[in-house]
Amino acid sequence: MIVSYLYTFVRNIIGFLLFICLIYLFIHDPSKIDIALPDSIKNQMTIFLSILLESFPFILIGVCFSALIQIFIPEKVIQRIFHKRGLFMLLPAALLGLVFPICECAIIPVIRRFIQKGMPPYIGVTILTAVPIINPIVFFSTYYAFQGQREIVYLRMGLAFFISIVLGILMFICFRRYNPIRNRREVVVQGEEKIEDYPNKGKQFLYHAIDEFFETSKYVIIGSLCVVIFQSFVKRDWLLSLSHHDHASPIIMMGMAYLLSICSESDAFVAKTFVNTFSYSSILAFLVFGPMLDLKNTLMLFSYFKTPFVLTLILFMVAVVYLSVLYLQTAYL
Amino acid sequence: MKNVFSERFHAYLRGLILIGFALLWLKLLLTDQILNYISPRMLPLISCSTLLFLILGIIQIVRSTSDEETNYHCQCGIDHQENSSFAQNIGLYSMMFFPLLIGFIFSNHVMESSAVKNKGIQYSLVKQKDDSKNLSGSSSAHSAKNESGDINGSNDGSAGKRTIVVNDAHYVDTLSMIDENLDHMVGRKVEITGFVYREEQFRPNQLVVARFVVSCCIADASVYGLLVEGDNLANYKKDTWVKVTGILSKVNYQNNILPKLKLEDIHVVPRPKNPYVYETYKQIE
Numbered sequence: 001m002i003v004s005y006l007y008t009f010v011r012n013i014i015g016f017l018l019f020i021c022l023i024y025l026f027i028h029d030p031s032k033i034d035i036a037l038p039d040s041i042k043n044q045m046t047i048f049l050s051i052l053l054e055s056f057p058f059i060l061i062g063v064c065f066s067a068l069i070q071i072f073i074p075e076k077v078i079q080r081i082f083h084k085r086g087l088f089m090l091l092p093a094a095l096l097g098l099v100f101p102i103c104e105c106a107i108i109p110v111i112r113r114f115i116q117k118g119m120p121p122y123i124g125v126t127i128l129t130a131v132p133i134i135n136p137i138v139f140f141s142t143y144y145a146f147q148g149q150r151e152i153v154y155l156r157m158g159l160a161f162f163i164s165i166v167l168g169i170l171m172f173i174c175f176r177r178y179n180p181i182r183n184r185r186e187v188v189v190q191g192e193e194k195i196e197d198y199p200n201k202g203k204q205f206l207y208h209a210i211d212e213f214f215e216t217s218k219y220v221i222i223g224s225l226c227v228v229i230f231q232s233f234v235k236r237d238w239l240l241s242l243s244h245h246d247h248a249s250p251i252i253m254m255g256m257a258y259l260l261s262i263c264s265e266s267d268a269f270v271a272k273t274f275v276n277t278f279s280y281s282s283i284l285a286f287l288v289f290g291p292m293l294d295l296k297n298t299l300m301l302f303s304y305f306k307t308p309f310v311l312t313l314i315l316f317m318v319a320v321v322y323l324s325v326l327y328l329q330t331a332y333l
Numbered sequence: 334m335k336n337v338f339s340e341r342f343h344a345y346l347r348g349l350i351l352i353g354f355a356l357l358w359l360k361l362l363l364t365d366q367i368l369n370y371i372s373p374r375m376l377p378l379i380s381c382s383t384l385l386f387l388i389l390g391i392i393q394i395v396r397s398t399s400d401e402e403t404n405y406h407c408q409c410g411i412d413h414q415e416n417s418s419f420a421q422n423i424g425l426y427s428m429m430f431f432p433l434l435i436g437f438i439f440s441n442h443v444m445e446s447s448a449v450k451n452k453g454i455q456y457s458l459v460k461q462k463d464d465s466k467n468l469s470g471s472s473s474a475h476s477a478k479n480e481s482g483d484i485n486g487s488n489d490g491s492a493g494k495r496t497i498v499v500n501d502a503h504y505v506d507t508l509s510m511i512d513e514n515l516d517h518m519v520g521r522k523v524e525i526t527g528f529v530y531r532e533e534q535f536r537p538n539q540l541v542v543a544r545f546v547v548s549c550c551i552a553d554a555s556v557y558g559l560l561v562e563g564d565n566l567a568n569y570k571k572d573t574w575v576k577v578t579g580i581l582s583k584v585n586y587q588n589n590i591l592p593k594l595k596l597e598d599i600h601v602v603p604r605p606k607n608p609y610v611y612e613t614y615k616q617i618e
Contacts, residue, residue, distance in 0.1 A: 007339070011339070011342045011345075015342070015345050015346070015349070018346075018349055018430075019349060022349065022352070022353050022356060022433070025356075025433070025434070025437035025438075026356045026357075026360055026437070028437065030437065030438055030439065030440050030441045031441050035438060035439075039445075039447035039448075040447055040448075042439055042442045043442075043444050043447060043448040045435045045439050045442075046369065046370065046439060046442050046444060046551060047551055047552045048432070048435070049370060049432055049435055049436050049439075050370035050371055050550040050551040050552050051550060051552045052432050053358075053361075053367070053370050053371050053375075053379065053550060054371055054375065054549055054550040054552070056354070056382055057375075057378040057379065057381065057382040060382050060385055060386075141548075145548075145612075206389065206392050207392075207396065209389065210347065210351070210389050210392070210393050210396075213351075213389070214347055214350075214429075217429075218425060218428065218429065221428055221429065221431070221432060222428070227552075228552075231451055232451055234451075260552075260553075262549075262552065262553045263549060263550075263553075265549060266548045266549030266550070266553045267553070269548035269549075269553060269555070269612050270548070270553050270555065273453075273455055273555045276589075
């Protein structure tokens with residue numbers, strides 16, 4: 001009894017102190033105190049926080065979407081949409097981004113929710129890879145970044161469409177009837193789920209969004225930390241020195257896209273700075289591979305889906321992107 | 334020890350973190366320091382997420398005071414809360430508080446020379462034309478039209494050659510215009526502001542006036558710079574903000590033809606309120 005009071009006391013003290021800290025930090029003026037840390041660490045921290053600032057709005061959009069799906073779309077509806085339609089659904093799936101332009105941070109929670117509600121995993125894979133590229137926002141940012149080279153825009157969109165369909169088909173062959181959702185703890189499934197089970201939908205929606213935000217954001221935080229650490233070790237000049245090899249340079253650029261983990265909306269502007277050193281096909285590899293897979297969301301994929309599923313997906317992504325870019329390079333460029 | 338993290342305490346800490354993010358975003362917005370991190374283009378989204386964080390945070394704090402057991406779990410069939418040990422919980426929450434701490438402490442930090450090394454600097458914005466493997470861009474076609482355009486200060490009349498002022502709003506446009514038409518631009522007077530950056534192999538009479546160009550957030554920033562040559566440049570330490578006026582000429586640097594300024598005038602200026610310039614989605618053609 002005393003012990004439990006003690007715990008409550010400790011909790012209250014910690015909670016109160018943290019609250020006071022927060023208020024103090026809010027009113028304190030950072031320019032007054034100069035913390036003597038090397039500039040390189042401050043740079044890393046600045047980049048780290050800017051990645052969070054940029055991705056949190058999209059993560060919030062993603063978890064809110066996911067919560068909406070959970071609360072308002074019954075399983076039956078989703079199952080009816082995909083019932084006996086098989087691979088034909090891959091086409092609308094690949095073009096979904098035209099209607100729902102969301103980026104790669106936001107899409108993963110949404111996809112997991114859809115798959116859990118009965119969407120076939122291979123459709124999920126196609127959406128996951130197509131939506132962050134084939135959407136109006138990315139189209140325009142690429143269009144403006146490559147004003148002199150319009151072909152890049154159309155090749156990026158076209159290639160993304162092709163690759164997402166191929167990935168969908170490959171996953172259809174490998175994981176046709178497979179539940180890829182990872183469950184950390186066995187959850188008692190209460191028979192057939194009914195939407196009416198939720199007494200207060202508004203409240204449930206908010207609770208869902210909050211819980212899923214925490215589940216997602218911790219991987220984004222770890223991922224962003226890894227990104228800034230890698231960025232400070234990997235020197236750009238060193239990578240550029242490898243740019244002359246025809247077969248290696250797309251791989252280098254894919255690795256770069258993976259490590260830089262830039263949001264698909266702005267990666268075209270970064271790709272532009274490589275134009276002088278890398279071939280067009282490598283830049284295309286950068287633009288197509290980056291939104292599909294990067295360091296920031298690999299952790300999220302592994303925590304949401306079962307390991308064999310994610311490993312196969314990554315392997316297919318690397319292979320399909322690399323081979324199709326290589327084909328383009330030899331055939332047309 | 335595990336009991337310290339009761340369901341209710343978890344809920345409270347999460348609420349506190351959400352409110353913390355709302356406060357941090359709000360502070361950055363109010364002090365304009367948000368521009369040290371992201372492009373103004375993103376500001377509406379940041380404002381919306383500040384509001385959302387605040388609402389969710391308040392709801393979460395209220396949720397943590399509720400006694401109903403059902404409030405701690407949602408019935409979605411996916412387990413959100415891991416069954417973690419004391420140490421795991423400490424790690425998890427310090428990781429969530431960590432960005433808040435750095436955000437509040439380092440918000441006035443501006444990236445300059447020390448960050449250039451990893452990013453690499455761009456001296457030239459055009460594709461070298463001798464590379465036969467690449468697609469033929471239409472860049473030369475539109476740049477000719479552009480030269481007579483209204484990029485401020487530039488006047489295509491050959492007689493009245495006014496100074497080309499590279500200002501913040503048209504920073505990238507102006508530099509790429511200079512680059513693409515370098516042959517026509519040689520001899521023109523250019524004025525540019527930026528921080529002093531030097532590479533190791535530079536001679537004492539050389540420096541670069543550089544600027545970070547941000548398209549979305551500072552993580553995707555690139556560094557653009559213009560080479561300057563002249564006397565007495567060694568006195569200007571790296572990261573000093575300077576305004577330079579000079580005559581444009583060409584230089585062969587590491588096998589690239591690059592624009593270079595022959596120094597006419599240089600003076601130290603205070604760091605501008607917006608140390609970065611932002612990529613605009615304005616169409617050039």
